[in-house]
Amino acid sequence: MQKRAVVTVVGKDQVGIIARVTNVLADHNMNIHDISQTILQDYFTMMMIVEMADKNRLDDLLEAFEAVEKDMNLTISIQLEDVFQAMHRI
Structure with a gap:
């Protein structure tokens, strides 16, 4: 089953x-x-809605983002869409 996630990226422009x-x-x-x-x-600043074929590979994705964060001095986060929505409800 396809799941959606929210990816955010913040850092000095380059x-x-x-x-x-x-x-x-x-x-x-x-x-x-x-x-x-x-x-x-x-x-x-960037925000993306992405479709994940396999949410069980989230750890692999986070590990790959860690290298980009370190190389480019960025903060990158990813959350499943339903978790993101639950956290941002008033």
Whole structure:
């Protein structure tokens, strides 16, 4: 069963952020349903809704994102969509 997740990326703006993050998603066979990104002063922010074929591989994805975070000094998080929605209800 397909599950959706929310990926957020924040860090100092620099060349290649979108390329590195989306390459990790492609390597893990994840489709991007929606994407929004902006630059706030010198800071890059991006939020994506992605479709996961196998939510059991979430740990592998997080490990791959750790390398990107370290190399590019970013903060990347991923949460299953239902968990994200539950956390952001008023």
